[in-house]
Amino acid sequence: MKLSEKRSIEKKKQIILSAVKIVNRRGYEGATMEEIAAELLMTKASLYYYFRNKEDLLYQCHSLVLNQAIADIEELLAQPLSVEEKFFQMVALHIDYAIEEKETFNMIFEPKNIFSQEQLAEVIELRKRYSSLFNNLILKGIEEKKFRQADSYLLTMLILGALNWIQQWYQPNGRLSKEEIISHYQKDLLKILK
Amino acid sequence: MKLSEKRSIEKKKQIILSAVKIVNRRGYEGATMEEIAAELLMTKASLYYYFRNKEDLLYQCHSLVLNQAIADIEELLAQPLSVEEKFFQMVALHIDYAIEEKETFNMIFEPKNIFSQEQLAEVIELRKRYSSLFNNLILKGIEEKKFRQADSYLLTMLILGALNWIQQWYQPNGRLSKEEIISHYQKDLLKILK
Amino acid sequence: MKLSEKRSIEKKKQIILSAVKIVNRRGYEGATMEEIAAELLMTKASLYYYFRNKEDLLYQCHSLVLNQAIADIEELLAQPLSVEEKFFQMVALHIDYAIEEKETFNMIFEPKNIFSQEQLAEVIELRKRYSSLFNNLILKGIEEKKFRQADSYLLTMLILGALNWIQQWYQPNGRLSKEEIISHYQKDLLKILK
Amino acid sequence: MKLSEKRSIEKKKQIILSAVKIVNRRGYEGATMEEIAAELLMTKASLYYYFRNKEDLLYQCHSLVLNQAIADIEELLAQPLSVEEKFFQMVALHIDYAIEEKETFNMIFEPKNIFSQEQLAEVIELRKRYSSLFNNLILKGIEEKKFRQADSYLLTMLILGALNWIQQWYQPNGRLSKEEIISHYQKDLLKILK
């Protein structure tokens, strides 16, 4: 790969990060190409050198964040741990993402009215891949008789909802530390699986 | 109250209901004054006779739905039921709202992208009132030794998150009916409280 | 029809006339909504109250001009005249349009890359109707043995081309008066038909 | 001339030919520097090494085609043929250009929407030179008593109009082949001259 290509990819990433920041500040529709560009001291026209249109840029934001989260979890799943241990770590990882990378992780909310047919499909597919990591772990737990017999999909949704919501109320200097939250959620959610 | 005033209030309600319908269809930002008015065979200019601006109208939509939900729950809480029974009914009620009112009831969106200073405070206050209904019930359950000793705030957040998320994945004609979802969530979430 | 409706239709016509003027000055693509509006001391946003978009406005320009020309010719054709006489009058009428209403009649050139599928079809249909007026007259002349046996379509195209071109070179104060041009074209083109 | 210069001229010609192709496909305004460059696997920035700006490039396209047509006709006129024969061939040549080169040869568009002051003058001069070839032939025919006494300018305009219009209706796979059209136009237009 040539140097220029590398630089181009680097720039793309910068733009995506800027977009993520703005989207978190203003919401999907409130984010403007203008503001995303201004964050990087560029003009909005320049963005179109890297992305076909706003939808494309927003999709790639979504994609970047989710793919990274998926990769992290897959790495974790590859380790020789018990189902319960894996579940604990996944909960910790998800909360960590939601809290520390709040901005990026926030992306996964409510893009319904943004994406057009084709990209909507890909977004949904990506989300499905992420949630299936949880779903599969639950299924495995059921198989190993570690978790009770139940509708794994429903449990997955319940758990993901509980976890995602954290970023709505978590305050960095609030009464509850990240570690406390993780510890509580791990135990509480495990109760549902047992 | 004069007749004309009564009629005015009635009309206001009609407009809000129309707005609720459109917001549920298009989202808060996607809803246009034009479409809200068209639903009632009015012109958008007329809306400004009843509401100061779009934000005001949208706020009253959110407010109406949330207040109604609060009222419904308060009515429920006033009945002579056990804590567990009340919890079950609250879960059912919340899911029903989340599914039937979808966008308007939506508690996932960031209100700061929609509402301005003054109304933002009221929205947040309203949400706090709503969540405290759950919090108080949990506290009462703990007091009555029906629920285990625990951080009620954390549990409230966990439960609300799980419930709110439903509107992100629920499909009217999906595999799971509303009733099934309610039944499962009731039992699963109760496990956490026990 | 209410007064307001009448006024609306009047305004629409004004806008169309303004658009025609600008299109003739700048070409189809060069004409901007801004300039069309400015001509009437309006803002471009106002145009969208009367026309769905630029394409729609331009189409209606086209439509207005051609329909009027068609109506004029049809009226002429309804009169009890010989085929040759009718041909002479049609030539005179077309040249008159091309010269006097240069601006409006100019519209009929090269809109190929402007209209989208559906409206393109209507534009073509309209043009076909206009040219068929000539075509039918020629056919009738042939039938009546006043004109020689020939491919009427080819002759129509040849004649229309010759006539349309006049507006490209005609100068109001040039060597040749409108009447002279008409007189010459009538005779010259008739020679082809005979 | 140095080799590098030769190569530069060669490249310029390539670019012009590419531009001609794109202009014929998209029209003068629809042709973008991007697409013209892409056709040659270049980047648009490179075009500016060879041409001052888009207008310059487009002018040279128009110029190339028109000059070529003029040269072709002049060559033809130099041959020992009768006036009628020369007229026939000129008609054939013009139609061929109009059909094969379509947009670039296009004499219907208003050049003032495309070209600026300085180049506009040259375009008009070029067109005048082209039409005078027809004019002169007609004058010669009249002199030789092969054509009837008449206003040669008017006849030139009539003929050019008829010919130029062909590109507005000709369809490559239509009912009438290029050869048929040529044959008919030759005979029909000659009738006017006789």
Next chain:
DNA sequence: AATGAATGAGGGTTCATTCAT
């Protein structure tokens, strides 16, 4: 009480053009 008409502000997108490399 209602609305037809108008508009300002702003957003997404395109494209010719420039310039450092």
Next chain:
DNA sequence: TATGAATGAACCCTCATTCAT
């Protein structure tokens, strides 16, 4: 020679909002 990257200027279009009637 060539180009990757950037940009200014324009353009179409949308929408909340206003105001005279």
